Amino acid sequence: MLGEATDYGHPLIHNQVLSYTTKRHVIGQDVLEPTCWCVHSILQVIRQRAGRLETPVMESLQNKVTIITGGGAGIGRETALLFAKYGAKLVLADLNISGAEAVAVECKKAGLSEDDVLAVEANITNEDDRKKVIDECISKFGRLDVLINNAGIGRFAPLSQTPSDMYDSLMDLNVKAQLYITQLAVPHLKASKGNIVNLASIVAEEAMPYTGVYGMTKAAVAMFTKTLALEMAQFGVRVNEVRPGVVFTNFYDGMTGGNTEILQKTMMGENSKHPMGRLPKTEEIANAIAFLASDMASFTTGNALYVDGGRHCVGAGFASRPMTA
Ligand SMILES: NC(=O)c1ccc[n+]([C@@H]2O[C@H](COP(=O)([O-])OP(=O)(O)OC[C@H]3O[C@@H](n4cnc5c(N)ncnc54)[C@H](O)[C@@H]3O)[C@@H](O)[C@H]2O)c1
Numbered sequence: 001m002l003g004e005a006t007d008y009g010h011p012l013i014h015n016q017v018l019s020y021t022t023k024r025h026v027i028g029q030d031v032l033e034p035t036c037w038c039v040h041s042i043l044q045v046i047r048q049r050a051g052r053l054e055t056p057v058m059e060s061l062q063n064k065v066t067i068i069t070g071g072g073a074g075i076g077r078e079t080a081l082l083f084a085k086y087g088a089k090l091v092l093a094d095l096n097i098s099g100a101e102a103v104a105v106e107c108k109k110a111g112l113s114e115d116d117v118l119a120v121e122a123n124i125t126n127e128d129d130r131k132k133v134i135d136e137c138i139s140k141f142g143r144l145d146v147l148i149n150n151a152g153i154g155r156f157a158p159l160s161q162t163p164s165d166m167y168d169s170l171m172d173l174n175v176k177a178q179l180y181i182t183q184l185a186v187p188h189l190k191a192s193k194g195n196i197v198n199l200a201s202i203v204a205e206e207a208m209p210y211t212g213v214y215g216m217t218k219a220a221v222a223m224f225t226k227t228l229a230l231e232m233a234q235f236g237v238r239v240n241e242v243r244p245g246v247v248f249t250n251f252y253d254g255m256t257g258g259n260t261e262i263l264q265k266t267m268m269g270e271n272s273k274h275p276m277g278r279l280p281k282t283e284e285i286a287n288a289i290a291f292l293a294s295d296m297a298s299f300t301t302g303n304a305l306y307v308d309g310g311r312h313c314v315g316a317g318f319a320s321r322p323m324t325a
Contacts, residue, residue, distance in 0.1 A: 056294065056296050057291060057294040057296050058085075058086045060294040060295035060296065061083060061087065061088045061146075061290060061294055062088065063087060064088045064145040064146055064293070065088070065089045065091070065141040065144050065145045065146070065192075066088045066089065066090055066091070066145060066148065066293070067091040067133060067134075067148065067185070068090065068091070068093070068148045068150055069133070069149055069150050069151035069181065070094055070095075070150045070152065071090070071092030071093060071094055071100055071119075072095075072096045072100035072101075072102070072119075073096065073103075073249065073250055074249030074282060075150060075244070075247060075249065075282050076094070076148070076150040077099075077103045077106075077282075078282035078283055078285065079148060079150065079285070079286040080106075080107055080117075081103070081106055082286040082289075082290055083290065084108075084110040084112045084116075084117070085110050086290065087111065088146070089112075090104075090107060090118070091118045091133065091136065091137045091140075092107075092117065092119045092120065093122045093133040093151070094121070095121075095122065095123045095151075097119060097120075100119035100120070100121070101119045104117045104119045118136060118137070118140055120136050120137075124173070124178075124181055125173050125176070125177045127180065130177065130180055130181040130184055133181065134185055137188075143191070143192050145189075145192045145195075146197070147189065147195075147196045147197075148197050148199075148289060148293070149178045149181070149196065149197070149199060149221075151177070152199055152217075153169065153170065153173055153174065153251070154214050154251050154255070155213070155214060156210045156211055157210060157212075157213075158209070158210060158212070159213070162212060166213065170213050170214055170216075171217060174214070174218070174220070174221065175217050175220045175224070178198065179224065182196065186232070186237070189237045193236035193237060195237060195238040195239065195293055195301075196232075196238070196239045196240070197240055197241065197242060197289050197293050198225050198239070198240070198242075199241065199244070200221040200222050200225070200241040200242065200243045201214075201215070201218040201221075201243055202244075202245060202306065202308050202311055202312050203218055203219075204219045204222040204304070205219070205222070205312070206312060222304060225240065225302060225303075225304065226302045229301040229302030229303075230302065233301060238300065238301040239301055240297065240300060240301060240302070240303045240304070240305065241303070241304050242289055242292065242304075242307060243304050243305065243307070243308065244280055244285045244307050244308060245274050245279060245306075245308030245309055245311045246267070246270045246273075246274070246279050247280050247281075247282055248267050252266075252267070267279065273314075274308060275311060277309070278309065280307050280309060285307050288305050288307045292305060
């Protein structure tokens, strides 16, 4: 009996059955038969519940061909590892090919076969590279189910002093590259009735000193998500976005001119600005992306899911002073 229960692999269920049978056995031999009968009935209920509990997100992502731009580090890496555990087939498109290849190796350790993951060197601000990502995906896997528009950069300066090259690099990657790689993906997503998950930010809506142009790019992503969701709904293609709080990744590397001590202090200072008292973990962002990409979100489109410990609820007042060390 207990062996049967462990087949469900759920420690809670296993413990429930264990404590139930232990209690009944104390009463004595005479109740053994009804015990077995009762346990059998309980196991049937557990069997039904276990089916519901364990795997809805996991099951619906299995074998889903998924492109993750910027899959070689940070949130993209964590999302790749989670999708690998769920059995998705992955294309990791990154400017940094050694990062993408290292993540591909980790994905194989997480359960993917050699053939299930492809690392593609691509600077997605470049038109030919965007085409290469989609072409290599289709020639290897024959389809595309999920596009995760994750690659993005942060550059921070007061709006009054933002130089035009900073403006251009932010807009080129965070907005323009995303629009044009999505255009290439759309015919394949229509064919698969797939979906798109974009990475926006809390600063898509809430103003924060020093993040002006970055915030403008994420506000553009927010409008991109909603408009595309409307245009794609008739084709059964969903489009959603995740808005993380401050996630301590390489994203902030340049913020303090390479001074890691100041960077650490800055990040510590960010903890208290998230009402739950800490920064989000990359796994928590990946979970939200997986949910939106899965059939669990089958009637959700044009939506923004915050993963910020409640920070956006504080509104524009959450950081009325510039971020300084
Ligand atoms: N980290 C945060 O606090 C935070 C908060 C909100 C939103 N986001 C968004 O999440 C996304 C991922 O951020 P992250 O924290 O994982 O960043 P990260 O810097 O850790 O990783 C970004 C990845 O994108 C790749 N990349 C950069 N430019 C590229 C290009 N032109 N073409 C292809 N790949 C490129 C990098 O090589 C890297 O592997 C970004 O869109 C970012 O705006 C991050």
